[in-house]
Amino acid sequence: MKKKALLLFGVLVLCLADSVAPLTAAGTAELDNEARILVQKKLLQKKRQGYAVESMDTFIKYSLFNIGGITATNVVLKDPSIVHAFEVVAGDVDVTLGRIAPQGNASHVIIIRPIKYGYVHNFTSAVVTYSSGENTQEVHTMHSDEPDDMYITSLKEFERKFSPHFVDWAAFAVMSVPPLLIPFMLWHSSKAKYEAVFIPKKGK
Amino acid sequence: MSKNKQFTREEELLLQDFSRNVSTKSNALFYGNAFIVSAIPIWLFWRIHLLDIVTTSPIFLLVTLVATWLMAFAYKNTKFSLKHKVAVKREAAVTEDMNRKLSEDKKMSKKEKDERILWKKNEVADYEATTFSIFYNNALFLALIIIASFYVLRSFSPTINYMLSVTLSGGLLALLSTGTQ
Numbered sequence: 001m002k003k004k005a006l007l008l009f010g011v012l013v014l015c016l017a018d019s020v021a022p023l024t025a026a027g028t029a030e031l032d033n034e035a036r037i038l039v040q041k042k043l044l045q046k047k048r049q050g051y052a053v054e055s056m057d058t059f060i061k062y063s064l065f066n067i068g069g070i071t072a073t074n075v076v077l078k079d080p081s082i083v084h085a086f087e088v089v090a091g092d093v094d095v096t097l098g099r100i101a102p103q104g105n106a107s108h109v110i111i112i113r114p115i116k117y118g119y120v121h122n123f124t125s126a127v128v129t130y131s132s133g134e135n136t137q138e139v140h141t142m143h144s145d146e147p148d149d150m151y152i153t154s155l156k157e158f159e160r161k162f163s164p165h166f167v168d169w170a171a172f173a174v175m176s177v178p179p180l181l182i183p184f185m186l187w188h189s190s191k192a193k194y195e196a197v198f199i200p201k202k203g204k
Numbered sequence: 205m206s207k208n209k210q211f212t213r214e215e216e217l218l219l220q221d222f223s224r225n226v227s228t229k230s231n232a233l234f235y236g237n238a239f240i241v242s243a244i245p246i247w248l249f250w251r252i253h254l255l256d257i258v259t260t261s262p263i264f265l266l267v268t269l270v271a272t273w274l275m276a277f278a279y280k281n282t283k284f285s286l287k288h289k290v291a292v293k294r295e296a297a298v299t300e301d302m303n304r305k306l307s308e309d310k311k312m313s314k315k316e317k318d319e320r321i322l323w324k325k326n327e328v329a330d331y332e333a334t335t336f337s338i339f340y341n342n343a344l345f346l347a348l349i350i351i352a353s354f355y356v357l358r359s360f361s362p363t364i365n366y367m368l369s370v371t372l373s374g375g376l377l378a379l380l381s382t383g384t385q
Contacts, residue, residue: 156254160362168251172244176346179241183339190332194297 032069035132037100039064039144041079041125044109052152054117057089062108062126062144066100072130073099074139077108079126085152086112100130117154123147230283230334231276238275241342242268245349245370253353253362260363267370274374275341281381282337283330290336291329298325341377348373 044059045052052058060082066072075097082093091110100106114121125143132140246264249255257264302321306312312320352369360368 160252160254165252168247171251172247175244175247179237179244179342180339180346183237183335183342187332187335187339190328190335194294194301194328197297197301 035066035068035070035072035100035102035130035140037064037066037068037072037075037128037130037140037142039077039126039128039142041123041144041147043123043147043150051158052114052121052150053158054114054152054155056155056158057111057113058086060110060112060147062110063105064097064100064107064128065105066102068132069102070133071099071101072132073134073136075100075106075128075130077126077128079110081124082110082112085115085121087115089113114152117152120149120151122149230330233334234276234279234338235272237338237342238272238279239268241345242271242275242370242374244346245353245366248349248353249362249366253365255362255366260366263363263367267367271370271374274371274378275345278341278374278377278381279334279337281378282341283333285381285383286333286337287329290332291325294328294332295325298328341381345373345377348376 040061040063042061042063043052044061060079062077062079064075064077077095077097079093082088089111091108093110095108097106097108123146125146128142128144129139130142131138246257246268249260250257299321302317302324306317306320349369352373353365357365357369
């Protein structure tokens with residue numbers, strides 16, 4: 001009885017395994033036969049307290065990951081929304097990256113400078129088009145994530161908040177010394193003179 | 205009844221002592237110092253708060269003149285209240301010092317010596333009260349400006365910040381100087 005029960009249980013497990021395995025393998029099998037690009041769009045400006053500042057350079061990094069099983073070809077990255085609000089100082093917003101190997105990655109960095117300020121800029125996603133493998137006409141499109149909205153402040157406002165102004169404070173200190181030191185020294189010299197009247201002179 | 209309008213030297217000195225009036229020289233000193241110290245915050249607001257100096261120059265001028273008057277008022281009142289305290293403190297030392305200097309002059313009468321000692325006491329008290337008043341009010345004014353413009357009023361626009369911080373600091377000092385103690 002025990003042996004029969006164990007045998008029945010084993011058959012049951014094998015049957016279940018046979019039915020479940022195709023389900024889990026379906027996702028990965030699909031990726032094995034195609035290229036799939038994931039795109040991340042990120043602003044790099046840690047030191048500036050999260051501000052985009054008028055006439056100050058800001059970096060945008062696009063990271064592309066091919067999580068598929070075959071090479072992505074004719075990979076083209078486009079981000080046309082940037083040019084409406086920013087001046088592109090270095091790099092291209094419309095660039096052909098060529099090929100990305102399976103499980104490989106590529107990145108592209110551009111340097112931009114805000115043209116206008118005093119408003120919250122809504123960063124939209126970049127678009128990547130690619131083909132899956134060689135000799136294929138089918139074009140796939142993938143959108144990147146969207147970075148957080150960012151307030152673009154004027155340079156004046158930013159410097160007012162964050163610039164240390166060491167030289168300016170030093171100059172202020174230098175300017176403040178005469179109106180404080182001169183009256184104090186004059187008062188102190190008279191005070192010291194008359195306080196010394198009752199101190200007996202040495203040697204007498 | 206004869207009307208004697210001529211005061212003795214002693215009475216004149218006493219009147220001067222108890223009077224709030226200042227001499228022309230002291231006035232010039234007070235207004236000159238007040239103008240200089242009232243103009244110093246312009247640097248702070250131009251370089252640190254980044255106010256445009258050309259477009260804001262009428263406001264700078266007006267506020268500086270108002271602060272100059274307030275500071276001069278504070279100087280005068282502070283000097284007046286300090287003078288008596290200084291006179292009491294220095295009385296013995298000035299008397300001793302003058303006695304030493306005048307002891308060799310045998311021709312001078314006691315009355316003349318007393319008048320000179322009184323005059324010297326008044327002069328020393330006046331001098332020390334004037335210089336300390338200027339130092340004290342300048343130090344407080346600059347400290348109040350920094351606290352007001354960088355902490356209390358920092359959320360205001362720079363122009364309003366300047367007008368309020370300088371005027372209120374000068375006004376507060378003028379008010380405090382009218383205290384009886």
